[in-house]
Amino acid sequence: MKTFAYFSLIFVLFGFTSCIEIIDDITIKNDGSGTLKYSINLSSNKVKINSILALDSLEGKKVPTIAEIEAEIISFKNKLNAKTGISQVVIDYNFTDFIFKIQLDFASVTALQTAIKEVIQEVSKEKNIPDLEHNWLSWDGTKIVRSIPDITTSRVKELKTEDIELLKTGNYTSISRFERMVEKFDNPSATLSKNKLAVMIRTNPYSLSQNSNILQNTIYLSPIKN
Amino acid sequence: MKFYSFVFCLFLGNLVFAQQSEDLIPKDAVTVFSINNISLLQKISMDDLVRYEFMEEVQQELFDGSTSGKTLKDSGIDFNQKLNVFYGRGDAYEVSGFTFGIKNKEELFQVFDDFEKIESTYPNVEFYSSYFNNLIIRGNSALLIRVEPTMEKVDEVTDSIWYARGNExxxxxxxxxxxxxxxxxxxxxxxxxxxxxxxxxxxxxxxxxxxxxxxxxxxxxxxxxxxxxxVQMQMGFLKTLCDELLVKKISLADFDPRFAKQLTHASEGIFYLDNSRNLEKAKGLWYFQTMFPSLYDDLKNLYSENILLGDLVLKENSVEFLMEAHYGEELGSIYEKMNDSKFDKNILKYIHNDNTAYFTYNIDLREAYEQAYKIIMPILTDERNAQMSANVLTIELLNEFLNKDALFGTYKGSLFGTFNGIKKIKTKKIIFTYDEEFNYIEEETEAEEDMPIFTLGFTTDRGDIPEKVLKHLSRLTSRFENKGNYWVYENAILESAPLYMINKNGLFIFTNDQDLAINHANGYGKEALSKKDSKKSKKSGFVYGMIDWAQTIERFPRDFFNAEQNSIIDAMRGKTGTMELTSSKTTAEKTNFKLVYNFEGIYDNSGKYLLDLLNSVYVISK
Structure with a gap:
């Protein structure tokens, strides 16, 4: 899931430097299985994206057509669906507002991480991606530990001041949902839902790039009632 | 008395015998750009030139790294003669190259160190060769030339020999x-x-x-x-060309007196493009040549005398390109009728005095059509060919049945365009809103994005016709809407921004400028172009254009360019001025164009300014 964040950040930093909204929403059931929902909202950049899509190439690289992007999305979905422990993969996209949503069920957080790492490795031209060695989720039945790889800080330093300002206008929302109540969590930026079944942290791509620990959180759940 | 006779003879001798680099331009050259080194070097000294960073690369390229520390000054080239670059394409071969003066042959061959001397069959002419390139030296001038047979011709001859030998x-x-x-x-x-x-x-x-x-x-x-x-054809064509140039002594200047006259200009550079010969060699016309030979000949006649002559003039605070577009009598008569159009003052109301760039284009399509019909139809009718006869009949019937008043009343031919920089435009975006359980829903809200603002309008006497089209479209889709003073087509631009259409004052205008549509549908009034600027536009011939580089550069949308491109744009800031294009009244013989680039700031001369600009861009992009 955090790998999605990683790729989205690269997308933000080097593709569309202005406002972007990302929601990563994970639901973990008591048995460790669950659902991941990941949404990327680029509707604030419609003009720019459409103007880029109207080009044949940009900075010497071919600009894909909408049909090619759709084909890539379908291929990504099929690859994910074929992975052990992953099911019900649904990708919803619209090229009018440029909103992309992915939803999938997983048997365990380990299966989820393995599947995502394998698919990214398959679609990536790079053979060894060091960031994929990082485990961003761990679950022992009573608590979940979430983190993010430290990959963006150095790249952000290369950006111009005005581009950095634009990064600050984006949103990154991380939501963790459970079947039982949250007892406590250790990230002071996080907030607890009214029903105490969900924890949310909101930040912007710039802050995230400056401090990858900003989303790090350990969430402790109440004991299972027999 | 003897002394005066001696001086007279010396002067005469110089006139008769002194060979200049331009005398070595072959008559096959169709395009020539000639730099008057003497004039240019008075403005930019060689010492100044070799100091520029970009010259390091030019010199390295020239000297091939074999003579480190050498500069252009040491190349043996005579900078008191013109440097002429040329290109031409004949039926059977292409020629390209340049001619220049020689000051020191020994130094020159340090530059052309891969050329080998070969036997010359021409008196007082030296021949050197390197692969397909030939260096021909006569007196103190040189011609570096490459002659290449066209592949069509090579294939034709090869096939002929191949089959004659009984091959399959x-x-x-x-x-x-x-x-x-x-x-x-x-x-x-x-x-x-x-x-x-x-x-x-x-x-x-x-x-x-x-x-x-x-x-x-x-x-x-x-x-x-x-x-x-x-290889054989190459040698044969080179020999033909050399015989003509070195034995018969027919150069381009001898072949075309218009080029010879152009060479006498004292400007820093001259330009020559013989469009009539370009038409003869145009690859796309082979079908006409084969299927309709007499029509092709007539077309050639129509394009005879079609030539573009130009001068580059460097002044203290400006660079000027002066161009003369010449054409034959018949084609000229069409252009003359087309460009003899009354300027539509209404368009000036819609050009804001603070705009960054604009153009006006003033022609009469109806007159041009009638004249073209008169000239071209007899040519087409003369062609004895069933297919052409059917085409002629179709054109004649269309001419009879079409309502030309309505057609040319709707689009008369005159138009204008403006660029008003970048503005924030209203768009829609989706945001996610959350409830207290962190469930979220999508909501559409208003947003703003940067967009270049353009306006394009044309004059019309029949505003009712586009109005009919728009009314029909609005019945088909709700994206077209009549707002009273203007029409709006939602999400027309990049699926995001609206396009506005104003149908007023004998003009039909397309724009993405909301302010123009909503607040200035009848024109900008006092905010419109100043009288002084309007006069320039009205005074010009059929076309006028103006770009304020300073404003254009300032208003460039940074988001649309990458970091390197933005650095180049930044480098150009402060080195900017205005560019103005004007044209003369079109006669049956020619139209003159003048492109003037004025710049501000303190510079020794315009040549230095241009080199500074070139160097800035080079240093940043390196």
Whole structure:
């Protein structure tokens, strides 16, 4: 899931430097299985994206057509669906507002991480991606530990001041949902839902790039009632 | 008295015998750009020139790294003569190259160190060769030339010899489909095995086998034959060209007095483009040449005298390009009618005095159509060909049945365009809103994005016709809406921004400028173009254009360019001025154009300014 964040950040930093909204929403059931929902909202950049899509190439690289992007999305979905422990993969996209949503069920957080790492490795031209060695989720039945790889800080330093300002206008929302109540969590930026079944942290791509620990959180759940 | 006679003879001798670089431009040259070094060097000294960073690369390229520390000054080139770059394409061959003066031959051959001297059959002319390039030196001038036969001609001659020798079609010797269908991996293994088993002397030099002419190894295959034909033709064409230039002494200046006259100009550079000869060689017209030879001849006549002559003038605070577009009588009569149009003052109301760039284009399409019909139809009618007769009949019937008043009343031909920089425009975006359980829903809200603001309008006497079209479209889709003073087409631009249409004051205007549509549908009033600027536009011939580089650069949308491009744009800030294009009244013989680039700031001269700009861009992009 955090790998999605990683790729989205690269997308933000080097593709569309202005406002972007990302929601990563994970639901973990008591048995460790669950659902991941990941949404990327680029509707604030419609003009720019459409103007880029109207080009044949940009900075010497071919600009894909909408049909090619759709084909890539379908291929990504099929690859994910074929992975052990992953099911019900649904990708919803619209090229009018440029909103992309992915939803999938997983048997365990380990299966989820393995599947995502394998698919990214398959679609990536790079053979060894060091960031994929990082485990961003761990679950022992009573608590979940979430983190993010430290990959963006150095790249952000290369950006111009005005581009950095634009990064600050984006949103990154991380939501963790459970079947039982949250007892406590250790990230002071996080907030607890009214029903105490969900924890949310909101930040912007710039802050995230400056401090990858900003989303790090350990969430402790109440004991299972027999 | 004897002294005066001596001086007179010396002067006369110089006139008669002194060869200049321009005398070596072959008459096959169709395009020539000639730099008057003497004039240019008075403005930019050679010492200044070699100091620029970009010159380091030019010099390295020139000296091939073999003579480090050398500069252009040490190249042996005589900078008191013109440097002429030329290109031309004939029926059978292409020529390209340049001519220049020589000051020091020894130094020159440090630059042209890969050229070898070959025997010259021309008196007082030296020949040097390097692959396909030839360096021809006569007196103190040199011609570096490359003559290449066109591939069509090479193929034609090769095919002719190939078949005359009794060979079969070289292109059907392989069954490509069968080859593709066969198992390529198996094929490769088999070939490797055969290769391994072969005796060493039997192994082919290349792994790729060309089609053989026959079993006789002394007989050339098709590709070898084509190479030989190409080399022979190259030598033959070079000889023809040299005979004409060096024996008959016919250069381009002798062949075309208009070019000779242009050479006498004292400007820093001159330009020559013979469009009539370009038409003759245009590849796309082969069909006409083959199918309608007499029509092709008539078209050639129509384009005779079609030539573009230009001058580059460097002034203290400006760079000027002066161009003369010449044409023959018949084509000229069409242009004359087309460009003799009354300026539509209404368009000036819609150009804001603070705009960044704009143009006006003022023509009468109806007059141009009538004149073209009068000139071209007899040419088409003369062609005795069934297909052409059917086309002529179609055109004549259309001419009779079409309502030309409505057609040319709707689009008269005059138009204008403006660029008003970048503005924030209203768009829609989706945001996610959350409830207290962190469930979220999508909501559409208003947003703003940067967009270049353009306006394009044309004059019309029949505003009712586009109005009919818009009314019909609005019945088909709700995206078209009549707002009273203007029409709006939602999400027309990049699926995000609206396009506004104003149909007023004898103009039909397309714009993405909301302010113009909502607040200035009848024009900008006092905010419109100043009287002084309006006068310039009205005074110009059929076209006028103005770009304020300073404003354009300032208003460039940074988001649309990458970091490197933005650095170049930044470098150009402060080195900017205005660019203005004007045209004269069009006569049956010619139209004059003038492009003036004025710049502000303190510079020694315009040449220095241009070099500074070029150097800035080079340093940043390096």
């Amino acid at each position: 079609d070289p292109w059907t010797m392989y069954d490509y489909e069968e080859e593709m269908e066969s198992d390529s991996a198996y094929q490769e293994i088999l070939e490797e095995e055969i290769f391994e088993e072969m005796e060493e002397e039997d192994k082919p030099v290349s792994s790729y086998d060309f089609p053989d002419a026959d079993e006789d190894p002394n007989q050339k295959n098709y590709y070898e034959l084509r190479d030989s034909v190409q």
